[in-house]
Structures are given as C-alpha cells and as structure tokens.
Amino acid sequence: MSSSTLPNLLAALAIPQEFSRFDKLTDEQILARLITWKNGVGTNLTTLRDLLATRHGIQGLPVDEQADIAASVAAFDGPGEWITDDASSLALPILDPLTEPHIPPLVLTRILTHYLKPAFSANPHPRLNLQTGRKLPQPADTQDAYEGQVWKTRIGTGNVLGWCLRNIETSTYESIWHLILPPVMTYLDDFEAPYKLRGVQLVSDLLPRVPPELLKRTGVDGLLFASLSGTFNHLRDPFTPDLIRAAVPTTLHLIDLISPPSPAPLPPTSGFPSQGRTIVNSGSFPANPATRYEHLSTLLGSCLIGTVFLYAYADPEAILAATDMLPLVLVHIGIGAARWLKALIPQLTHALLPQVVPFPTQPLDVDLRLKVSSLRALCTCIETCAPRMYLWKCNIIDATGRAWASAMDIEYEEASSLVLEYKNLLRMTCVKLAEACPSIIQEEYQQLIASDSALFDGLVGRSSSATTDK
Numbered sequence: 001m002s003s004s005t006l007p008n009l010l011a012a013l014a015i016p017q018e019f020s021r022f023d024k025l026t027d028e029q030i031l032a033r034l035i036t037w038k039n040g041v042g043t044n045l046t047t048l049r050d051l052l053a054t055r056h057g058i059q060g061l062p063v064d065e066q067a068d069i070a071a072s073v074a075a076f077d078g079p080g081e082w083i084t085d086d087a088s089s090l091a092l093p094i095l096d097p098l099t100e101p102h103i104p105p106l107v108l109t110r111i112l113t114h115y116l117k118p119a120f121s122a123n124p125h126p127r128l129n130l131q132t133g134r135k136l137p138q139p140a141d142t143q144d145a146y147e148g149q150v151w152k153t154r155i156g157t158g159n160v161l162g163w164c165l166r167n168i169e170t171s172t173y174e175s176i177w178h179l180i181l182p183p184v185m186t187y188l189d190d191f192e193a194p195y196k197l198r199g200v201q202l203v204s205d206l207l208p209r210v211p212p213e214l215l216k217r218t219g220v221d222g223l224l225f226a227s228l229s230g231t232f233n234h235l236r237d238p239f240t241p242d243l244i245r246a247a248v249p250t251t252l253h254l255i256d257l258i259s260p261p262s263p264a265p266l267p268p269t270s271g272f273p274s275q276g277r278t279i280v281n282s283g284s285f286p287a288n289p290a291t292r293y294e295h296l297s298t299l300l301g302s303c304l305i306g307t308v309f310l311y312a313y314a315d316p317e318a319i320l321a322a323t324d325m326l327p328l329v330l331v332h333i334g335i336g337a338a339r340w341l342k343a344l345i346p347q348l349t350h351a352l353l354p355q356v357v358p359f360p361t362q363p364l365d366v367d368l369r370l371k372v373s374s375l376r377a378l379c380t381c382i383e384t385c386a387p388r389m390y391l392w393k394c395n396i397i398d399a400t401g402r403a404w405a406s407a408m409d410i411e412y413e414e415a416s417s418l419v420l421e422y423k424n425l426l427r428m429t430c431v432k433l434a435e436a437c438p439s440i441i442q443e444e445y446q447q448l449i450a451s452d453s454a455l456f457d458g459l460v461g462r463s464s465s466a467t468t469d470k
Contacts, residue, residue, distance in 0.1 A: 005051060006065065010072045012044045015082050015155040022081040038082055045073070045090040052094065059097050067110035070098055074163035075156025079198075082155065095163065102169035105176075112179035116161060119151040125185045127223060133178035135219030146191055151183070158187060158198045165205035173210055180206070181220060188227045193239035196231055200246040203228065204253070212257050221258040225295060228254065232303040235312045241321035244308060248325035251299055252332055259292035296333040304329065305343045316366045323351070323370060326377035330384050338385045345392045348374045348381065349399035354406045368418055371403065375425035379432050386436035393437045397444050400426050404459045430460045 016037060018030055025031055048069070052058050058066055076083050076091040098107060123146070124130055126139040151157060161183055173180070184206060188199030203224060215221040231247045234240055304322050312318040326344075330337050337344070351374040355367070378396070382389055389396075404426050407419070434441050445460040 006069075009044055009048050009051070010068060013041065013048075013072045013075075015075060015080075017153050017155060019080070019082045019155045020152055034082075038084060041076065041082070042084060042086040042090060045076070045087060045094065048073070049090065049094055057097050058094065063104075063106045063110060066098065066104075066107045067114065070095060070103075070107060070163075071111050071115040071160055074160040076159070077163050078159035080156065080159060099167040102172070103164065103167045105169075105172055108164060108168065108172065109176060109179070111160065111164060112176055116157060116164075116183055117179060119154040119157055120183045120186055122148050122150045123186060125182050125189070128182055128185060129178075130182055131178055133181040133218055133220070135223045151186065152195070157183070158195075158202065161187075162202055162205050165202060165209075168209055170209050170211060173214055177214065177218065185223070185227065188224075189230075193234050193237045193243060196234060197239050197243050197246060200228065200231060200243065200250050204246070204250045207250070207253050207257055210257075215258055221254070224254055225251070225258075225298075229298060229303055232307045235308070235318065236315060240312065240315065241317045244318065244321040244325060248299070248304075248328060251295075251303075252328060255292060255295045255299070255332070259288050259295060261292065262289045293333070293336055296329065296336065297339070300329050300333060300337065301340055305340055305347070309343070309347055316370060319351075320366060320370045320373055323348070323373040323377055327380040330377070330380045334384050335387070337381065338388045341381075341385060341388060341392060344377075344381055345395055348378045349395055352399045352403040354402065365418075368422060372418060372422050372425060375422070375429055379425070379429055382429070382432040382436050389433060389436040393433060393440055393444065396429065396433055397440070397448070400429050400459065401448055401456065405455060408455065427459060434460075 016034060018025065018034055022034065025034075052061075052069075055061065058069055061069070073091045073094050076087045077095065098104065127136055128134070129136055161180075165180070165184075168176070168180075184199065184202045186199075187195055187202055190196050190199065212221075215224070228247055228251045231243050234243055237243075304326065308318060308322040312322075326348075351370050382396075404423075407423055407426065430445070434445070448456040448460055
C-alpha cells in the first residue's frame with residue numbers, strides 16, 4: 001500500500017481530544033470544527049474501504065498495518081459523541097475480515113501493546129500485578145491512580161478495547177490477560193460515572209469468552225465483583241439509572257460464571273434413592289452454593305435494597321431502574337429472597353399507593369412506569385417466595401385494591417397502552433397471590449367484592465376462575 005495514503009487516512013481518522021469534554025464545550029469555533037470533522041469521517045472511512053479493496057482486503061497487509069487500521073477504525077464501533085450512524089455502519093465491514101472467526105493473535109497483541117497499554121501505563125491499577133494480571137494481596141503503594149489520567153485524552157480507547165474483548169478467542173486470554181485486564185479495571189474503578197459505565201460495558205464484553213478458571217486462579221473474580229458492587233454507590237448522578245441497568249445483569253453474569261447454580265440430581269431409576277442418581281456439573285470446577293448465595297445476597301440486600309432504595313429515594317429514575325432490575329435478581333436467588341421480604345414488599349406496594357403530596361420533580365409518566373415496574377417485580381416476588389406470601393397477603397391486597405380504585409379515577413394522557421398494562425398487572429398480581437394463598441379467594445377477595453362489587457369485581461372477580469383453570 002502507498003507509504004503516504006494510508007498514514008494520511010489514519011491521521012484524518014484520529015479523534016480530536018476536545019471530544020473528551022464535548023458536552024461541556026461552549027466555544028462555537030471549537031464546536032464547529034469538531035462537527036466538521038465528524039461529518040467528514042464517513043468520507044474518510046469510505047476512502048479507506050475502497051483503498052483496502054484494491055489491495056485484496058485488510059488481511060493481505062502486514063501485521064503492523066492491520067493493527068494500525070483496526071485500532072483507528074474500531075474507535076467508531078461503539079458509543080461516542082464523535083460517531084455518526086454512517087460511520088458505525090462503514091467501520092464494521094472494514095473490521096469484519098479480522099474477526100472471522102477471531103482476531104489474529106499477532107494483530108491483537110500489537111493493538112494491546114502499542115495502542116492501549118501506553119495510554120494506561122501512567123495510571124497503573126493499584127490492585128493488579130501489571131506483569132501477570134493477578135490480583136495483588138495488598139494495594140500497591142503507588143501515586144494517586146486518578147492523577148493525570150492520560151488515557152482519558154486518548155478518545156476511542158474504550159471502543160477499541162471493547163472490540164478486542166468481543167472478538168478474542170477463549171484460548172488466547174491466557175497470553176494477553178496482563179494486557180486486557182488493567183485497562184478494563186481502570187475504566188470500571190474510575191471516579192466519573194460515564195467512564196465507570198463504560199467499564200461495566202467492557203466487563204460485559206469480557207465475560208462471554210473469558211475462561212472461568214482464569215478469573216478464579218488470578219483472584220480477579222472477587223476483584224470484579226467488588227468493583228461492580230461499588231457502582232451502585234454512584235447515586236445522584238445523571239448516569240445512575242444507566243449504571244444500575246448495566247451493572248445488575250453484568251453482575252449476575254459474573255456470579256453465574258464463577259459460582260454456577262448447583263445442578264439438581266436426576267430422579268432415581270430404582271427403588272433405592274442412592275442408586276441411579278447422577279450429578280451433572282455445570283463447569284470444570286465444583287459449584288459452591290454458599291458463595292453463590294453470598295454474592296446474590298450482596299447484590300440484592302446491600303446494592304439494591306441497602307443502597308439504591310435507601311439512599312436514592314429522591315431520584316425516581318434511579319428507583320425505577322433498580323425496580324426494573326429486581327425480577328432478574330429475584331429469579332436468580334429464588335426462595336432465598338424471602339430474607340428481604342420485610343424490605344421488598346413495603347417498597348413495591350408503596351409505589352402503588354396514590355401520592356398524598358405529589359413529588360415536585362417526578363413526571364406523571366415516570367410515576368406510572370414505576371407502578372408498572374413495581375407490579376412486575378411484585379409478581380416475580382410472589383412466585384419466587386410463594387411459601388411466605390401468607391404473611392404479606394393483606395399488605396398486597398390493600399395496596400392493589402387502593403391502586404385499582406385510583407386507576408379507575410385518574411386519566412393518564414398519551415399513555416393509554418401503559419395504563420392498560422398497569423391494570424392488567426394489577427389483575428395478574430391478584431391471580432399470582434391467589435395461586436400462592438388459595439384461601440384468599442373465599443375470604444379477602446370476597447370481602448372486597450362485598451364492599452364494592454362494581455369496582456372490585458374487575459380486579460379479583462376472575463382470580464377464582466383463573467386459579468381453578470390452572
């Protein structure tokens with residue numbers, strides 16, 4: 001390839017550093033220059049694509065040029081203020097030949113060594129051995145990890161790292177672990193919420209391919225879990241809802257990876273229970289139910305209930321995000337969630353009650369979405385903790401009855417589909433509760449109908465037939 005054309009194209013694709021503070025810029029000249037550059041990216045990528053076509057594709061180039069191109073183009077595969085829709089669609093065809101099926105190890109190593117490692121070397125992570133990627137027994141006595149932060153001026157490094165993580169072959173992780181992990185942990189443990197959110201996304205990219213044994217052997221499993229748990233402390237930030245929605249499924253994925261659920265024994269094949277039973281292992285290391293339950297308990301009890309619900313009560317979007325994630329956690333922990341029913345049931349039923357004094361900053365649609373989300377979580381809670389619902393049936397019936405009466409009186413403009421879903425979920429909650437506590441059909445539900453049959457028949461009138469049909 002021409003000695004001048006490729007370097008010029010790659011230089012034109014270099015992302016201006018001003019994009020690191022794009023949302024805070026007020027200088028119109030700088031903004032105009034950045035927008036002009038952004039609009040020209042599509043043309044430069046098209047030129048690069050056509051140039052590669054004349055040279056039989058990127059795979060026909062030397063390793064160093066493949067790495068240079070991949071590092072420049074991968075910056076446009078992901079989120080960022082510098083990315084337009086056409087730039088993202090143009091970047092993928094250029095990168096695809098390198099990911100069929102995986103990035104060549106030599107190209108990957110060069111990207112990590114010559115592009116990513118220098119950006120993060122000035123801020124070594126204090127809990128990692130940078131030569132091996134293992135967790136240090138004690139934090140290293142280094143300078144402030146947040147001082148300088150040269151890597152934040154290298155715009156697009158997160159996208160390049162994410163592209164590498166999504167396309168690494170599982171068997172390659174051992175050899176490049178010390179190059180991959182430090183930048184991932186630097187993002188995850190940053191003090192600014194946008195970078196921490198990117199770190200959670202990078203962990204999500206890492207987990208599908210990383211060998212679980214590598215996480216456990218290097219001690220990184222506990223380090224990742226502690227850092228992911230710490231993301232829930234970033235409250236009162238515009239990125240808090242996004243952090244919660246990203247951190248919960250990523251943490252659950254990590255828990256499933258490092259402490260998979262215990263396999264259930266197969267039914268006996270003879271009259272003797274000890275004969276014919278086999279246990280199917282879900283991994284190459286034995287499952288530890290205690291560790292799994294401890295991690296799930298931390299996520300539910302400490303992170304969601306003890307942090308978000310307790311301290312972010314004035315942020316309806318954060319509460320909504322945490323409530324949206326509850327069903328995922330409840331399904332994972334199962335009947336073990338009964339330990340937190342004293343916190344969960346009041347939290348979920350309180351959201352259903354009409355507000356005596358409307359919250360001044362809470363839009364009507366957020367209030368309705370929170371009610372719908374609370375009912376979804378409540379239905380999951382009733383299913384997973386059914387044996388304990390007899391203790392909470394009165395609280396749930398009282399809240400759903402009040403919510404139903406309120407729903408009949410209030411008109412929600414421009415949210416008709418959400419209102420219908422809300423009413424359907426109120427009915428579904430009563431059906432789920434009747435399945436868990438059948439006696440309420442002839443007792444509490446009949447009392448509701450007797451008090452106002454025209455109002456409550458639509459709420460609980462069908463519960464008896466629904467549970468009977470099942």
